[in-house]
Amino acid sequence: MVRTEPIDKWVRGRLAGEVVVESREPLLVWQGRFPPVYAFRRDEVAEGVLAPTDPPDREGFSFFSPQVAVVQWYDLEVGGHLLPASAWTLDDEAVADRVVLTWEPGLLDWTEEDEPVTGHPRDPHKRVEAIASSRQVEVAVDGVTLARSDRPVLLFETHLPTRFYLPVEDVRLDLMEPTDNVSYCPYKGRTDGYWSWPGPPGIANLAWSYSTPAPAVGTVAGRVAFYNELVDLTVDGVRLERPESVFSSREQRPGA
Known part of the structure; x- marks a missing residue:
């Protein structure tokens, strides 16, 4: 049906x-x-x-x-x-x-x-919104800090955790490995970069970036976001629980 x-x-x-x-x-x-x-x-x-x-x-x-x-x-x-x-x-x-x-x-x-x-038609019942913020955001894996920023853009998307898009200067890209993975989202566009964590426990495609996102979320352009489901995320000094979503698996699915 x-x-x-x-x-x-x-x-x-x-x-x-x-x-x-x-x-x-x-x-x-x-x-x-x-x-x-x-x-x-x-x-x-x-x-x-x-x-x-x-x-x-x-x-x-x-x-x-x-x-x-x-x-x-x-x-x-x-x-x-x-x-x-x-x-x-x-x-x-x-x-x-x-x-x-x-x-x-x-x-x-x-x-x-x-x-x-790209990806699929936009759902009229889904909300996607990108808002500049001054929250204190820290991203870590297995005790290693991958990013620290006080100038994130928060992206709110229906049925998904809030994503924190961080300036590339605030992210330790040198600790990660770029991959050729891409994904497609009707609300944000096509990603043009992913990164994996090579150290233990080894996490594929845990971060991504859009250089030319859809106009409605243009403020995330050139920034880097991480899957809350796969990293340790601390916001304003409070450690967030890892959420459960379709992205909880390390296998990348369409639509970051």
Whole structure:
């Protein structure tokens, strides 16, 4: 069973610069606990770009795959650019006459109005806010201080712990190792840097940064944040308990 909600955003998806889907009244669809996707009427999809295909031969879980049963898979092709099994219809009466297109990073370029969006559509019931602060913040792992700052930007995001974005000058990047990991968030954008803690106990991708975040949270640009779930965080002299969230595992998931 899915949950749906109409929305009046102007949404477009492009492949190789060509608009393959466009709607001013897309339908948001929630599949259980996962972020929403858009489901479009067939006449909102460019003519001739979809071709029925067999189910993809994919192993393992993908955050960007359909989370309920699929009735029909489609290849998406335009201008000689082919995306196999990148669109589908869901087995639910609420969206039986609509088609969902992939949000897998690097495939389609999506915009809501004229602003690029990555990862998944923005949830109208989710709040994201970045506020400058003078709190005293200290970050440590296994007794080693990785950051200390009195000029953080606090990022508040629904259903997630408060994140503390610190000036790079206040972070001991020399104690960590950069990685090639990236993540995508519809509210903040694409990360362009992650760092791991190489010492005991060895924590992968525990810190990240956005050089060009979405305009709504532009004040976090160039700053470094840590997963509260993976480090020892002290704020104004008070040691915070490590929260439990989808990021409590050391395995990085989309949307830092």
